[in-house]
Amino acid sequence: MHLDFILHDEEYQKIRALIERLRKDSNGRIVFLLDRNGQPVAYTGEMAEIDPTALASLAAGNVAATEGLAQLVGEQEFANLYHEGERDSLHLSVVGRRMILIVIFDERSSLGLVRLRVRKAAAELIPLLEEVERRGASEASQVQLEAAFAGITDADLDALFND
């Protein structure tokens, strides 16, 4: 049975603070953290014109496809991907076992700076994400989850689909 990924407020705020620091340090426009299944976890920066759900789904697909390519040529994965545009560029980096960190940047930054700052931020992020996993897998957290859903009735579920 696979475990769900449960994020509590305390760790969420720590993650937010960390990615905001990365955005400032790297002069990036946007920093975005998602899980490898394509779920957005946290983001910061100029997101007004970007659909976060679409970004997460496509980025996860991109990383998954690239990982498939890596394995074809005998690599475990390509941990960093870079897409260069005329105005904006994207740096995607696999963090730990299940997360992807994206930095979107323009001419105010550079690939070298972004890579350097991402490496530093990832080193801090990994233990934080491990803590999230430990806490999420704990019995107390599973009990809390079940309690949150315990009262769900058929009527609640029907209501979800009636609009």
Add this chain to the structure above:
Amino acid sequence: MAFINYATREINCKIVYYGPGLGGKTTNIQHIYEKTSAAAKGKLISLATETDRTLFFDFLPLELGAIRGLRTRFHLYTVPGQVFYDASRRLILKGADGVVFVADSQESRLEANVESLQNMLEALKQHKIDIKTLPYALQLNKRDLPTSLPPEELRRHLLFDGEPVFEAVAVKGIGVFDTLKAVARLILMRLKGH
């Protein structure tokens, strides 16, 4: 696996539509997109070939409302049905909270259905997902075609173990929401711990 964010009071689940090529997976998602209010749906993304065959996946995020104070989001994905896209299919199935198998009811597609189902079971096994505990529904699509086999015969070949089965005509929207609702319900019930 579902992603529960207590900070933003959200729950995100992934539902994958699996099945043979041209069986109606994309049509299911397109119907859901068309019939869902603008506020409840995100952008529909289709990574398709020039001839509109799914190349990598279709993706539709739905936010159906709050349940016990948690905003409930379902991310719907289709896999590419054509046999040679096996590697892509496996990637998309990863992390699925629920799966819908869209079978093509036509007699000529029976073998393709059986092969695709077998392919799905292998991919699930690879991801260490147990079909017995996975929220799963079988949809028998294209029931309106004269060449379709009787539902009993399809069940005999495709039914796994007591999963809910829906007869559908996805191009007309028949059975589409019933199928989605059943899988969504099973996912939420699993979270409830039953």
